[in-house]
Amino acid sequence: MPVPEDRRYSREHEWALPEPDGLILVGITDFAQHELGDVVYVDLPRPGDRVTQNAQMGEVESVKAVSELFSPVSGEVAAVNEDVKNAPELLNESPHEKGWLIRVKPDDPAELDSLLDAAAYTALTE
């Protein structure tokens, strides 16, 4: 399963991708979408909301179950992927790109260092 090397990973199967403008893009991994099965509903925070590293930030519902989403970083939500709310299948089809969830203005970009790199995350899922 693809694990892009350009980003960091949480043990809860979210990824965090630093962008050139200093914001951090957040989503769930390909492994996570595969385990969840067909996603049918996504509940996300709103722009302006606070998220905290390792704390719940939303929910994702698949045909199997409802699972919690955890934020890999702390900060303020700068943007939310409205496309995913309207077409949750994007999480299955393109978890690392079109299926991104939120864009966060981080309190402390160094928090990323506490996350796993691609190799460590791959080891976690094997």
Add this chain to the structure above:
Amino acid sequence: MTSTPDTPLREEAHNRRRLLMERSHPGRTGVTLPASDVPPQLIPEQAMLRDDLHLPEVTEGEVVRYFTHLSQLNFSIDTNFYPLGSCTMKYNPKLNEAVAATPGFALAHPAQPETQVQGCLEAVFRLQTYLQEVSGLPGASLAPLAGAQGELAGILTLRAALDARGEGRRRKMLIPDTAHGTNPASAAMAGFQVISVPSTSEGDIDLDAVRAEADEQLAGVMFTQPTTLGLFDRNAIEMCRIVHEAGGLVYGDGANMNALLGRAKLGHFGFDVVHMNLHKTFSTPHGGGGPGAGPICVTEALAPFLPGPIAVQREDGSYGSEMPTKSIGRCGGAQGNFGVLIRALTYISLLGGDGMLNISGNAVLNANYLLAKLRPLFELPYDRSVMHEVVFAARKRPGATALNVSKRLLDHGFHAPTMYFPLVVPEALMIEPTETESRETLDAFIETLERIDAEAAADEDFLRGAPYETPISRLDEARAARRPELRWRPSED
């Protein structure tokens, strides 16, 4: 047109699936209205809600056949084995129905004076007494109208007790990661902050995690014994001690009481509040089959806060109905779901104390029989003997996922087990045979699962297409959830 032998059958099946709207023919009618004896009145234009009203035009006979056929598609415990984990789909004795239909019970009105319904009140009082005995707790209220309402009522009772002793600041409610989803929902509805507690690798509650939260903010814990993994939690007594020492209270989810009847009382573990599902443990109808009942039993300290009314026996031997002194209030209009209470009372009276022992004994025996016979087919995430149900992980063969195995079971006339729950077990299949199934039924179920396993071994894709022989084939569940079409609409042409 060439005809193959099965064409008429396929047409017949297609015709049977047609909706009532699709059977409509202009001018057909199922009723004969008498001639109008009042002058016609015109409805004012602005009072009209719509231009069209699509009602099916069908005869009485067509309507009867349509709904009779639909009813024949029902799956129920009266027709087939129903091993739906955590739901205790046991056989419901027909005597329950006969007693509940007795005119003295069925025709009683909740507003009748107590002197006219002494028998009804005595029945409620006796059931309270039996449930107190079963739970080992001295206070009982039969008011809650369903399991989830019993949970909420129990948690509100717990909260009222905390508030009354000036400890309303306690807001943390611990809930194990194996809990029924209703537990965190009930706690949140009652205003508590839900904190998830992990289980150990052997499936017991993690006592260190409980200790870490045991402080002055701790309101309590919501706990299921046996757990939803079908395991007897060996840390339950110690967990109750830790929570009590910190000043919290313990809520016991009695959904799995079938495993304990007559053998262990939740009150003796240290639970302060327990709810029971009469529609699981005590054989009243459930699963879309009727109203439930979720009585709660509590310690003496919590009894004044119980929801009401409560049946009481007065000094002169007569029966009455009273609200507890500091009651959290009512759950519904009258004496709970009275007809359901009568069915449960009948069941308990029919079986007696020895019968209670046989229920739990056979429920546990049957579950362990399935565990022993089915373990070659699945992974067993917690390798221990189980109580009344067993949770496997369907991960041995590609294609033989929990979903696909369950779908294929439908082809063989078995209800699917509970799937993908508890969440801590990937590809979970949660199987609860109950005590009312025979050895032959269990063996047929085992043989079917062995056959399904062989099918998956021979062809990885075969199960992905199941079911093949049910009236409706595999549904696109993702599309149904993403783009639901909830009503019939006339076709465009």
